[in-house]
Structure formats: structure tokens, C-alpha cells
Amino acid sequence: MRLLDAIFDSNQRFNQAAKSTLAPGDFEEGLPLVALTCIDARLNRLVPDALGVPESHFIWLRNAGNIITGPMSSTLRSLALACAVKGGREILILGHTDCLVRKTGTLELLGKFAALGIERARMPENLQEYFGLFASERQNVLKAVEHVRASPLIGPRVPVHGALVDIATGRLELLVNGYQALSVATSSASAVMAKGSEAISGGALALPSPESKNSLPLAEIKFPQFKIGEGMARVEATLGEMSAPTADKPHPAQTTSPAKPPPVPADAIPNLKRLVDLARHYRIIGGDGKHYGPVPATVLLRWITDGRIDAETSVQVDGSSAWVKLHQLGEALHRLGARRK
Numbered sequence: 001m002r003l004l005d006a007i008f009d010s011n012q013r014f015n016q017a018a019k020s021t022l023a024p025g026d027f028e029e030g031l032p033l034v035a036l037t038c039i040d041a042r043l044n045r046l047v048p049d050a051l052g053v054p055e056s057h058f059i060w061l062r063n064a065g066n067i068i069t070g071p072m073s074s075t076l077r078s079l080a081l082a083c084a085v086k087g088g089r090e091i092l093i094l095g096h097t098d099c100l101v102r103k104t105g106t107l108e109l110l111g112k113f114a115a116l117g118i119e120r121a122r123m124p125e126n127l128q129e130y131f132g133l134f135a136s137e138r139q140n141v142l143k144a145v146e147h148v149r150a151s152p153l154i155g156p157r158v159p160v161h162g163a164l165v166d167i168a169t170g171r172l173e174l175l176v177n178g179y180q181a182l183s184v185a186t187s188s189a190s191a192v193m194a195k196g197s198e199a200i201s202g203g204a205l206a207l208p209s210p211e212s213k214n215s216l217p218l219a220e221i222k223f224p225q226f227k228i229g230e231g232m233a234r235v236e237a238t239l240g241e242m243s244a245p246t247a248d249k250p251h252p253a254q255t256t257s258p259a260k261p262p263p264v265p266a267d268a269i270p271n272l273k274r275l276v277d278l279a280r281h282y283r284i285i286g287g288d289g290k291h292y293g294p295v296p297a298t299v300l301l302r303w304i305t306d307g308r309i310d311a312e313t314s315v316q317v318d319g320s321s322a323w324v325k326l327h328q329l330g331e332a333l334h335r336l337g338a339r340r341k
């Protein structure tokens with residue numbers, strides 16, 4: 001069992017009274033673990049217990065909102081040194097529910113600063129950008145993971161995980177499995193990283209520019225036959241107990257890829273990466289006409305890679321009410337991005 005699996009395994013049994021701690025000797029490959037969390041004081045005692053990683057093998061970084069603003073940002077400098085100097089082997093970006101950074105808007109923030117006697121005129125012009133205010137704890141973690149993954153300061157041998165901890169119960173929700181992301185990324189690491197560092201400054205990751213949309217060779221991608229919806233009958237037969245999908249909350253089993261169709265050629269992956277904004281969530285309509293999701297971009301990418309959705313699949317970006325075909329996603333994201341500014 002690798003470190004991340006052991007953490008989640010232990011977290012399943014976690015409760016405040018009887019906490020379990022991993023035996024460091026069993027996880028030499030993964031420890032010390034470097035974790036980035038929010039500064040929220042409610043996490044002080046909760047996080048070490050929820051992760052079950054012994055204090056001596058736990059490097060803890062914190063900032064307001066566990067925000068990473070770019071692949072060369074100050075937090076990344078610390079993450080990089082935590083690995084290079086302090087020997088950190090795996091990185092976990094751990095968001096939490098009920099985050100005050102998420103709950104604070106720019107107007108409210110201005111009010112709070114005003115109460116401290118700080119004038120608006122002396123503050124950065126773009127407060128949202130400067131303070132990294134975000135609207136979704138999950139998307140904030142995904143964005144941070146992507147910045148770390150894209151950073152030239154973090155080597156390809158360090159898995160970068162993303163998770164959310166429930167501040168009331170200590171339960172963990174896995175958002176990015178860094179082991180999987182590593183194996184997908186390895187074949188196209190250089191392309192993705194080059195694209196990542198170039199797209200970071202805009203905030204929206206891997207968003208194709210208007211000029212590049214014609215160069216997205218989706219038509220060249222060979223999609224296997226097994227698609228979401230069409231394959232569900234097989235999955236239901238296999239799992240027996242799988243409940244019907246709903247538009248809001250997917251059954252956890254649906255967000256994992258239950259069957260193993262032939263993979264898309266590795267050289268197609270960078271192009272797909274460029275099509276998807278990694279900071280967003282998506283819904284799709286399966287071959288059975290049912291809605292699946294919302295799922296994080298990493299899951300959408302896996303579905304594409306596994307051939308479970310294709311260029312003609314209907315996709316909806318969180319934050320938009322419009323449904324578009326997957327091959328039009330780049331333009332849809334571009335419109336959304338433009339509207340946001």
C-alpha cells in the first residue's frame with residue numbers, strides 16, 4: 001500500500017477519540033509528507049490526526065486559503081525547498097470545508113481592512129487576484145495542484161496530491177491522486193509543463209488561445225468504442241449495487257473508470273490537456289442520455305483518455321448553463337474567461 005492509500009484507509013476509521021498513526025517504516029518511499037493547508041486555527045489539531053502521519057515525518061506549510069498563485073510563487077519556493085532540502089517525498093494540497101477565504105468577497109474584505117485603518121488607495125488594484133480569493137474550495141485545490149505540477153522547481157518524481165478535509169468531521173475527500181497524475185503526465189510531461197508555465201499568468205490554466213483553436217487536432221484522436229452511458233449497463237452488472245446517476249452528486253464509483261478500454265495514443269494527451277481548464281468542474285451527458293458530474297477536470301481528462309467520452313459528447317462547464325460538444329469546449333471556456341474579466 002502506498003502512502004496516499006494508507007492515509008485514506010486510516011482516515012476512513014478516523015475519529016477524534018481513537019486516532020491511528022501510520023508506521024513511518026512502512027512508507028519510506030512517501031515520507032516525509034509535505035502538506036499545504038490553510039491558516040484556519042481549526043486545522044491545528046485536526047490535520048495531523050486526520051492524516052495520521054507522525055509529527056516527525058510531516059512538513060507543514062500554511063497560508064491563507066492554501067492558495068498557490070503560480071509555479072514560481074513564494075509558496076512554491078517553500079514547497080520546493082521542503083522537497084530539495086528537507087527531503088519531502090510527496091506533496092499534498094489539502095483544502096478544507098467552510099474556508100473563510102472562500103466566504104469572503106472583495107467588498108467584505110475592503111470593509112475588514114477599512115476597520116483596521118487600511119485605505120483602499122494603498123492596496124493592490126486587483127484584490128481578487130492579489131489575495132487569491134476563490135469561489136470553490138475544490139477548484140482552489142485543483143488549481144494549486146496544477147501550479148505545483150507545472151512548476152519547474154518540483155521534480156517529476158514527487159507525486160502531488162489534492163484533497164479536501166471536512167473541518168467538522170476530519171473526513172478526507174480525494175480530489176487528485178498524484179500517483180495517477182504522474183503516470184498520465186510522464187509521457188507528455190515536457191509539453192504540459194511548457195504549456196502550464198505559459199498559461200499560468202492568466203489564471204485560467206491550459207486555456208487554448210483563440211489562434212490555437214484551429215490547431216487542436218481532436219479529429220485526429222482515435223476514440224475507442226466504450227463510452228460513458230453505453231458502458232454503464234456493463235458496469236452496473238459488474239458492481240450490482242451501483243445506484244442510478246443523478247445530475248447533482250455522482251456515485252463515487254462513476255467518477256472512477258470501472259472498465260479498461262484501450263488507451264488513447266499518448267501523443268494525443270497534451271492536446272486534450274490544452275482543451276480543459278483544470279480549475280473548473282464539468283458535467284457531461286452520457287450515451288444513455290443521463291447527466292454525469294460535476295466532476296473535476298482531472299476526472300474529465302481521464303474519461304477522455306479512457307475513451308469514455310469523445311469529441312461529440314455534450315459537456316457543460318460549471319458556471320455556465322450552456323451545453324457544448326467536447327470539441328467546442330476550448331471556445332466555451334474562452335467565452336467564460338472573457339466574461340469573468
Ligand SMILES: [Zn+2]
Nearest residue numbers: 038040099100
Ligand atoms: Zn481556510
